[in-house]
Amino acid sequence: MITLASDFPTPYPAAMRGVICSRSDARIEEIAHDFPRQDVRATAFWLREVLPYFPPATHCVVVDPGVGTDRAAVVVEAGDHHVVAPDNGVAIPVARELAGDDFAVWEIEYEDDETASNTFHGRDVFAPGAADVHDAGGPEAVDRCVPTDDWVDLTFPEPEVLASAARGEVLVVDGFGNVVTNVPGETVADRDTVRVGGESVPVRDAYAALDPEDRLVTVGSHGNVEFAVNQGRGDEAFGLAVGDDVLLEW
Amino acid sequence: MITLASDFPTPYPAAMRGVICSRSDARIEEIAHDFPRQDVRATAFWLREVLPYFPPATHCVVVDPGVGTDRAAVVVEAGDHHVVAPDNGVAIPVARELAGDDFAVWEIEYEDDETASNTFHGRDVFAPGAADVHDAGGPEAVDRCVPTDDWVDLTFPEPEVLASAARGEVLVVDGFGNVVTNVPGETVADRDTVRVGGESVPVRDAYAALDPEDRLVTVGSHGNVEFAVNQGRGDEAFGLAVGDDVLLEW
Amino acid sequence: MITLASDFPTPYPAAMRGVICSRSDARIEEIAHDFPRQDVRATAFWLREVLPYFPPATHCVVVDPGVGTDRAAVVVEAGDHHVVAPDNGVAIPVARELAGDDFAVWEIEYEDDETASNTFHGRDVFAPGAADVHDAGGPEAVDRCVPTDDWVDLTFPEPEVLASAARGEVLVVDGFGNVVTNVPGETVADRDTVRVGGESVPVRDAYAALDPEDRLVTVGSHGNVEFAVNQGRGDEAFGLAVGDDVLLEW
Numbered sequence: 001m002i003t004l005a006s007d008f009p010t011p012y013p014a015a016m017r018g019v020i021c022s023r024s025d026a027r028i029e030e031i032a033h034d035f036p037r038q039d040v041r042a043t044a045f046w047l048r049e050v051l052p053y054f055p056p057a058t059h060c061v062v063v064d065p066g067v068g069t070d071r072a073a074v075v076v077e078a079g080d081h082h083v084v085a086p087d088n089g090v091a092i093p094v095a096r097e098l099a100g101d102d103f104a105v106w107e108i109e110y111e112d113d114e115t116a117s118n119t120f121h122g123r124d125v126f127a128p129g130a131a132d133v134h135d136a137g138g139p140e141a142v143d144r145c146v147p148t149d150d151w152v153d154l155t156f157p158e159p160e161v162l163a164s165a166a167r168g169e170v171l172v173v174d175g176f177g178n179v180v181t182n183v184p185g186e187t188v189a190d191r192d193t194v195r196v197g198g199e200s201v202p203v204r205d206a207y208a209a210l211d212p213e214d215r216l217v218t219v220g221s222h223g224n225v226e227f228a229v230n231q232g233r234g235d236e237a238f239g240l241a242v243g244d245d246v247l248l249e250w
Numbered sequence: 251m252i253t254l255a256s257d258f259p260t261p262y263p264a265a266m267r268g269v270i271c272s273r274s275d276a277r278i279e280e281i282a283h284d285f286p287r288q289d290v291r292a293t294a295f296w297l298r299e300v301l302p303y304f305p306p307a308t309h310c311v312v313v314d315p316g317v318g319t320d321r322a323a324v325v326v327e328a329g330d331h332h333v334v335a336p337d338n339g340v341a342i343p344v345a346r347e348l349a350g351d352d353f354a355v356w357e358i359e360y361e362d363d364e365t366a367s368n369t370f371h372g373r374d375v376f377a378p379g380a381a382d383v384h385d386a387g388g389p390e391a392v393d394r395c396v397p398t399d400d401w402v403d404l405t406f407p408e409p410e411v412l413a414s415a416a417r418g419e420v421l422v423v424d425g426f427g428n429v430v431t432n433v434p435g436e437t438v439a440d441r442d443t444v445r446v447g448g449e450s451v452p453v454r455d456a457y458a459a460l461d462p463e464d465r466l467v468t469v470g471s472h473g474n475v476e477f478a479v480n481q482g483r484g485d486e487a488f489g490l491a492v493g494d495d496v497l498l499e500w
Numbered sequence: 501m502i503t504l505a506s507d508f509p510t511p512y513p514a515a516m517r518g519v520i521c522s523r524s525d526a527r528i529e530e531i532a533h534d535f536p537r538q539d540v541r542a543t544a545f546w547l548r549e550v551l552p553y554f555p556p557a558t559h560c561v562v563v564d565p566g567v568g569t570d571r572a573a574v575v576v577e578a579g580d581h582h583v584v585a586p587d588n589g590v591a592i593p594v595a596r597e598l599a600g601d602d603f604a605v606w607e608i609e610y611e612d613d614e615t616a617s618n619t620f621h622g623r624d625v626f627a628p629g630a631a632d633v634h635d636a637g638g639p640e641a642v643d644r645c646v647p648t649d650d651w652v653d654l655t656f657p658e659p660e661v662l663a664s665a666a667r668g669e670v671l672v673v674d675g676f677g678n679v680v681t682n683v684p685g686e687t688v689a690d691r692d693t694v695r696v697g698g699e700s701v702p703v704r705d706a707y708a709a710l711d712p713e714d715r716l717v718t719v720g721s722h723g724n725v726e727f728a729v730n731q732g733r734g735d736e737a738f739g740l741a742v743g744d745d746v747l748l749e750w
Contacts, residue, residue: 001271009675010532011546017529018553029267032260038731046261053268065731068706118705120721175259205368206318221370231288231315251521279517282510296511303518425509455618456568471620481538481565
């Protein structure tokens with residue numbers, strides 16, 4: 001199985017599907033193609049949350065602000081999963097989630113420098129790479145894959161958890177408007193309320209525990225503290241965006 | 251075959267796909283993931299229009315404003331189709347379409363109360379349920395499925411059809427802006443015009459029977475009266491939204 | 501394999517998938533369903549860029565402003581590919597790309613005039629047509645397909661390339677905001693700058709060769725001149741939309 005994830009609008013994902021189908025009989029499953037445009041960290045966060053639910057697969061990921069520069073293409077091998085992606089760190093958090101520090105990185109050399117366009121490596125580099133890694137059973141068996149220790153890391157910022165407060169950062173905002181932070185859910189799990197921006201906000205297990213439009217703090221399906229609104233948008237109600245600092249007090 | 255329908259933004263549908271692929275070799279086909287957010291009735295309408303075109307399948311549907319409350323998860327068996335969904339009525343109109351009143355409902359008990367998150371039952375309850383119902387051939391063969399007579403019904407409001415008028419309601423607005431009502435198409439099929447809001451509007455078989463931007467009343471592919479604009483948006487031109495009353499006179 | 505392309509919002513593509521799955525065991529791969537609404541030329545351009553990357557397949561394409569009029573449904577056979585589409589030219593550029601002038605066109609007669617809705621030929625005409633053409637191995641073996649020489653052509657406007665300038669037209673704008681013209685990339689490939697609207701704009705191989713928000717002229721993955729902005733929208737920065745004239749001077 002090959003999965004596909006990118007921030008590409010129509011019709012670019014289709015070209016990648018075509019290339020894969022022309023090279024491999026692998027089943028293709030979609031992750032998504034509307035990851036936050038060119039936001040490597042947010043995509044890395046979501047991949048860490050989602051890819052481990054798949055059976056062993058080759059995951060082709062293209063969120064690539066550096067397309068056409070000399071950034072490398074890599075295959076990250078973590079357990080039975082392979083992630084084919086630009087060397088910008090997007091594949092690393094999910095690799096750590098799957099395999100701790102026991103993952104390995106290969107660089108994928110271009111098949112043909114002449115024909116790889118400078119603007120669409122999804123089609124010309126990553127899709128063929130994913131098809132070949134999948135069909136060969138791993139980068140070990142693909143000639144143009146070379147082991148490397150020189151790769152770009154990506155980690156999420158650490159929250160600061162104190163006796164009476166936690167200070168963190170907004171990592172992503174999902175399409176519902178739920179604001180996902182790096183603050184661990186354990187910090188609020190047993191509380192009835194926390195203070196956010198000086199105001200008391202209820203902590204609840206479920207959005208629907210409150211009236212529509214009410215603000216809440218909850219622990220999202222990823223285990224982190226989330227700012228949300230029942231049947232509304234947490235980002236608007238709390239005035240928060242990706243990268244903002246957050247402070248919870250109790 | 252398992253089909254997937256939800257109102258989930260990225261990356262939540264991918265997590266559901268992953269769970270299904272980890273449990274089942276079933277082919278997955280997408281219905282859509284941009285059903286009107288938390289609009290159970292509109293989703294129920296579209297499922298009734300769409301799912302009967304599929305061969306026998308297990309349909310996993312998650313439009314679920316009550317996630318995390320005590321609403322049950324159900325499997326609705328209608329002919330050779332199974333719909334796995336929250337017990338909020340979303341699966342009932344399509345079940346009636348497929349099987350009249352000859353459908354049956356099972357409640358799906360949670361596999362493990364500890365691990366089901368309170369915010370993402372699509373991943374933790376409905377996707378595993380759909381995989382298991384599919385692979386077992388039906389809820390009868392899944393231990394945690396229990397027949398129930400206590401389920402939430404959903405019916406569409408009845409239009410009022412008089413000798414010289416029909417009064418109804420907007421059920422859904424599609425992405426083209428076409429306004430779909432509950433008024434049966436037969437009421438207008440043989441007319442050349444009807445009056446809407448006091449103004450005469452042509453009744454036509456096809457959008458392209460008029461000039462671009464012209465308003466028309468037509469009978470949609472679902473058999474109901476639709477307010478539309480050739481190459482434009484009927485909702486804007488007629489000033490109509492879901493739930494609004496409509497009056498056609500002739 | 502059957503691929504699906506349309507400008508249909510939810511849930512219409514799902515109905516097409518259902519019809520295909522009910523008639524055929526073919527694997528289905530998505531091209532996209534958000535092609536520019538009712539823009540036959542832009543869709544024809546993207547199909548020409550994308551479909552040749554697929555292995556031999558039956559491509560079901562529905563961008564169809566003339567639905568419900570007497571425009572025909574056609575199958576265009578080009579090499580090992582078949583494109584099932586309305587007879588509005590949408591399938592012709594990709595056919596020429598695949599087979600030069602050595603392609604053939606069949607008209608698909610309706611299975612049943614009574615049941616084909618006037619508003620949803622995607623479901624009632626094109627999806628069944630694609631399934632039948634796929635399973636039969638080509639239109640030759642489908643009774644209701646009839647060879648025809650009377651079909652709608654579509655060509656892209658020719659650019660005017662002079663010694664010191666090129667004059668062309670915007671063919672499409674992609675979802676990144678990149679403005680794709682009909683001017684061949686060779687005209688700018690070896691230049692360092694060109695003048696656009698009297699201002700000098702750098703010509704670069706890759707978006708990332710400049711600072712974020714900087715404007716550039718580049719050669720897109722399709723081989724044509726593109727107006728772009730690194731990590732921004734070229735359409736807004738250059739004030740260009742589909743159909744606009746463009747003039748490059750050097």
